[in-house]
Amino acid sequence: MTLSELRAVILAAWFTGIHFTLAEEGLFYTAAVYEHQVLLNPEPKVVVGRKAALQHMDRNLEVFEKQATSAARQGAQILVFPEDAIHGFNFSRVSIAPYLETVPDPGAVTWSPCADPDRFQNTQAAYLNILHHLTELQVFSQVLHRLSCMAQKNRLFLVANMPDCQPCNRSLNPLCPADGHYQFNTNVVFSDNGTIVARYHKQNLYFEAAFDTPPTCEYVTFTTPFAGRFGVFTCFDILFREPVVTLVKDMGIRQLVYPTAWMNQLPLLAAVQFQRSFSYSAGVTLLAANIRSAAMGMTGSGIFTPWDALYHHDTEAETGKLLVLRVPVLDPLLLGDAPERASLKLVPFSGFPKVNITEKTEFNAFQRGLYSGFCLKEDSSCNIQSTPFTSTMMYDKFTLVPLHGKEGNLTACDGSFCCHLLFQKTNSSPEEEIYALGAFDGLHVVHGTYYLEVCAVVRCTGLHQESCGGETEHAHTLMDFHLHAAFSTEHVFAGVLGSGMTLDRPDKSGWKNGRFYMSRRGMSSGLVTAVLYGRVYERDSE
Ligand SMILES: *[C@@H]1O[C@H](CO)[C@@H](O)[C@H](O)[C@H]1NC(C)=O
Ligand SMILES: *[C@@H]1O[C@H](CO)[C@@H](O)[C@H](O)[C@H]1NC(C)=O
Ligand SMILES: *[C@@H]1O[C@H](CO)[C@@H](O)[C@H](O)[C@H]1NC(C)=O
Ligand SMILES: *[C@@H]1O[C@H](CO)[C@@H](O)[C@H](O)[C@H]1NC(C)=O
Ligand SMILES: *[C@@H]1O[C@H](CO)[C@@H](O)[C@H](O)[C@H]1NC(C)=O
Secondary structure, X not given: OOHHHHHOOEOXXXXXHHHHHHHHHOOEEEEEEEEEEXXXXXXXXXXXXXXXXXXXXXXXXXXXHHXXXXXXXXXXXXXXXXXXXXXXXXXXXXXXXXXXXXXXXXXXXXXXXXXXOOOOHHHHHHHHOOOOOOOOOOOOOHHXXXXXXXXXXXXXXXXXXXXXXXXXXXXXXXXXXXXXXXXXXXXXXXXXXXXXXXXXXXXXXXXXXXXXXXXXXXXXXXXXXXXXXXXXXXXXXXXXXXXHHHHHHHOOOXXXXXXXXXXXXXXXXXXXXXXXXXXXXXXXXXXXXXXXXXXXXXXXXXXXXXXXXXXXXXXXXXXXXXXEEEEEOOOHHHHOOOXXXXXXXXXOOOEOOOOOOOOOOOOOOOOOXXXXXXXXXXXXHHHOOOOOEEEEEOOEEXXXXXXXXXXXXXXXXXXXXXXXXXXXXXXXXXXXXXXXXXXXXXXXXXXXXXXXXXXXXXXXXXXXXXXXXXXXXXXXXXEEEEEEEOOOOOOEEEEEEEOOOEEEXXXXXXXXXXXXXXXXXOOOOOEEEEEEEEEOHHHOOO
């Protein structure tokens, strides 16, 4: 078994009971995501002709074609490709121009580029006259055509990300850019007959000079015959309210396709780590496809249901990875009112207070009440507080307290925001592994601006307090814990990361007396991070 195979961890279905019930109902579908090692344009700031741009994109699309065929052979009904995976990144507004195509609004026109490739050529030529930098433009929907044929040929829904050009008129629309068109970072969804069924323009750009923010936020969904509705969003959007929280909470969307190009950052925001937390906490299925790029520190894709996951994180191999998994349908409109499916209807951000754990799982719930088992022995040191210190974690100044001894009851406060931890180490952990409980309440301002309330138990990377908050993937210390805080937001993303990028999950979480808690016992891998990541969207503009 190679390293990359080892790391493509299949988590045993935690809640087998649910799967058995569902199997009888037949409400399953097969999803696929492809982590693509994108072939980059070595000089993305240099303006090239359309022909060169197409040659570049074709090299990535050739890989897509092979993977689409492979996914279809494995029964996939929907396949998601990553953000920027066809064209690459680091373009300027001008240098991306030859990569642009115009994706028509599927709400206004029904179009299969594969079946009818020439339909929009004249209008596009007119649009593109305004792009002064284009000289060799002939046909302007080659990428759409190729993707559409890929969907049709393989009879699957296909989600891809590409740059979209939308003309606008400055005298009618003051938001229209000076060069008379918008350039959007765009997800396009094709049905299994090649028809464009959805188009989403990324709302929360991550320092992307080539692209415009759409004039209004787009809430985009599409409907499949096999699983009902899916919502669409992209990369950095995952940290913001719009559009995704509105899709999930207000529009009842429980399945999301998520092309991304995410740079990993431990201890809190590695790609698969946050994808896992998001799916679990929002109570949704997330089909996440990331780029593989060693230079940019990008890897981490997966198929996540609130209960289980198939994921891939590999910082060593210079290859792509196709993941295919059969997952339960979660669209409430399809589930109907059948009582046996009630357990699949989750309330977003409410936690999992009443998990029905079958005897077969290795999951140990807190069966004897929330706190039982911690600090039970006559150890007066258990409730002794240690001295707080500060350290920088993910560019934010956390207030931390060290975890001393085998067990303890600790509080770390940043101002009036306090995190409470009960822990018990269950193996004889190596001396050199030190841990701390950290609290942060404030506006994060580096690489994006967003307000956070965070409680995190982290394995420090060294022996000194300043090393708490640094990046490590490894730990040997096994720990049972219960973590809680009085968050001012209901949007709390709970995550448990084990050694070697093993994704774990709380065995319980939820709201109790105005506090959000999570607990976990009996992990089989060392604890790297346990985090309650609260996003206070309302305070982002402070
Ligand atoms: C838990 O699951 C078992 C087996 O699937 C079932 O018999 C039982 O009724 C369930 N309990 C609850 C409270 O849902
Ligand atoms: C993209 O740009 C950033 C910042 O300008 C740079 O650090 C990075 O190396 C570039 N990456 C590629 C793949 O060109
Ligand atoms: C923009 O709109 C104005 C007013 O309707 C019109 O006169 C002009 O021709 C339009 N410009 C373009 C480039 O379509
Ligand atoms: C193609 O797929 C779409 C979306 O599933 C559907 O609405 C349409 O009827 C299909 N068209 C044909 C010709 O089968
Ligand atoms: C932990 O400490 C808090 C106060 O600091 C106390 O209320 C609680 O009872 C303690 N829990 C245990 C299990 O010792």
